[in-house]
Every structure is written in C-alpha cells, then in structure tokens.
Amino acid sequence: MPTGVAIRDVRRQLFDAAERVLLRDGPSGLTSRAVTAEAGVAKGVLHRHFEDFDAFLAELVLDRAGRMDTQAAALRDAAGAGTVVANLTAALTALFESVAVAVVALIVFRDELRHRLRETWPAGVPILTEGAIMVTEYLTAERELGRLAPDAEVDALAPLLIGTAHLLFADRTGDRPDSVAVSRAVTTVVGGVLR
Structure with missing residues (x-):
C-alpha cells in the first residue's frame, strides 16, 4: 500500500x-x-x-464479545414468542456458527492473549461468558413469563447450554451440526423445566 x-x-x-x-x-x-x-x-x-500483536488480539476478542449485544437483545425480545427450544436453538446456532468457536481456540492457543484478557476480563472466556449471560437473561425472561418452571435454575442451565453447544460446534473442520442436533441437545438440557 x-x-x-x-x-x-x-x-x-x-x-x-x-x-x-x-x-x-x-x-x-x-x-x-x-x-x-x-x-x-x-x-x-x-x-x-496496537502495542503488539497480543494487544491487537485482545482487542479483537473484546470487540467480538461486544458485538453480541445485538444478538442478546434479539433473544431477549423473542421471550414469549415461538418456542423456548426453537429460540435457543437459533441463538446458539448463530453464536457458534460465527467466529466464536475460532476465538475460543485462539484464546486456548495463546498464553499471552489469556494473560492480557485477564487484565480486563477477570473470569471465563469472553465469547462464552457473554453467551452464558445472554442465555441466562433469556431464560430468566421466559421463567418470568411462566414458560419455564418457577424454580428453574437458569444460572445453571445457561452454562450447560453454552457448553453443550460449544461441544457440538467445536470441530471447525468437520460438518456443522444441523438444527435437529442442536434442538435435540437444547431439549435435553431444558426439557425438564419447560411449561
């Protein structure tokens, strides 16, 4: 240039x-x-x-985590419409078909990046943590609407959904899970609390 x-x-x-x-x-x-x-x-x-390449990567990860706000708002707005399983299936598929799986692998791959992220992000992996927050907020809204059992442990269900979906999508070189596989996994996790 x-x-x-x-x-x-x-x-x-x-x-x-x-x-x-x-x-x-x-x-x-x-x-x-x-x-x-x-x-x-x-x-x-x-x-x-950028100070160096790891500073650049840390900013990239935080930028991509910040972009989840729109997706989180859309999922919260879906509360009370459609089905809980369909809403979660769509949200988890969108999350993990994005750059999320690759970012998680990047964070695991680079020690210095993890260290830099800890300076501003004290716990968890930014993309996965934001995903868990997004799902927790959605499940809370659904519980308040009566579509989940009143005693549904949304703080436990959300990380279970994120972890399960991450495992389904983790092999970035293989075939992606279809909506039936994701829906089946979501149903397994939340089926007992649906109303």
Missing part, C-alpha cells in the same frame, strides 16, 4: 481481516503478517495502532 494514503477505520479493517484468517487458517495461521496481508495494508499499520 502506498505511504501517505489514509485508511478509513483501520481497526475494523484489521479486525475483519483477522477474523477471516482465523476462520480460514485457525489460530496457528493467525499472525500479524497474515492479518496485514489479508487487510491489504503494510505490516507497520498494525503496530502503529
């Missing part, structure tokens, strides 16, 4: 490029050179905007 040419929204351009590389090549293929090449910018661009 020629010098002196302004790049609009360089952070977004680099984050989107990193996501594409991560989805295509996995954590081992995600390097600063791969990201800048994918973004079509000079390698120095990344280092002008």
Whole structure:
C-alpha cells in the first residue's frame, strides 16, 4: 500500500481481516503478517495502532464479545414468542456458527492473549461468558413469563447450554451440526423445566 494514503477505520479493517484468517487458517495461521496481508495494508499499520500483536488480539476478542449485544437483545425480545427450544436453538446456532468457536481456540492457543484478557476480563472466556449471560437473561425472561418452571435454575442451565453447544460446534473442520442436533441437545438440557 502506498505511504501517505489514509485508511478509513483501520481497526475494523484489521479486525475483519483477522477474523477471516482465523476462520480460514485457525489460530496457528493467525499472525500479524497474515492479518496485514489479508487487510491489504503494510505490516507497520498494525503496530502503529496496537502495542503488539497480543494487544491487537485482545482487542479483537473484546470487540467480538461486544458485538453480541445485538444478538442478546434479539433473544431477549423473542421471550414469549415461538418456542423456548426453537429460540435457543437459533441463538446458539448463530453464536457458534460465527467466529466464536475460532476465538475460543485462539484464546486456548495463546498464553499471552489469556494473560492480557485477564487484565480486563477477570473470569471465563469472553465469547462464552457473554453467551452464558445472554442465555441466562433469556431464560430468566421466559421463567418470568411462566414458560419455564418457577424454580428453574437458569444460572445453571445457561452454562450447560453454552457448553453443550460449544461441544457440538467445536470441530471447525468437520460438518456443522444441523438444527435437529442442536434442538435435540437444547431439549435435553431444558426439557425438564419447560411449561
């Protein structure tokens, strides 16, 4: 890229490029050179905007976790409509068909990234934690509407759903589970508290 040419929204351009590389090549293929090449910018661009590559990756993970707000709002708004199983199946599929599985693998893969994330994210894996919060809020709303048993332990059910869905989608190179498999898993977890 020629010098002196302004790049609009360089952070977004680099984050989107990193996501594409991560989805295509996995954590081992995600390097600063791969990201800048994918973004079509000079390698120095990344280092002008971030302290180092792990700082960039931490910002990427937190950015992607923050993007879940829209999905969480949509799931909360679905409370009382459709079926609980169908709503959860759609939400979990959307979550884990996104970059979430690859981000979890990235966090596991890079020790320094985990260390950096602990500075601002004290517990859990950001994407999975946000997912559990999203599901907890939804299940709480459904319980308040009477579609779940009044004694349903939503704080326990939400991480069970996130963990189960993560296991279903964990093999990013294999076939993705279909909606029937996800629905079956959701039904197994919440079936006993549905009303």
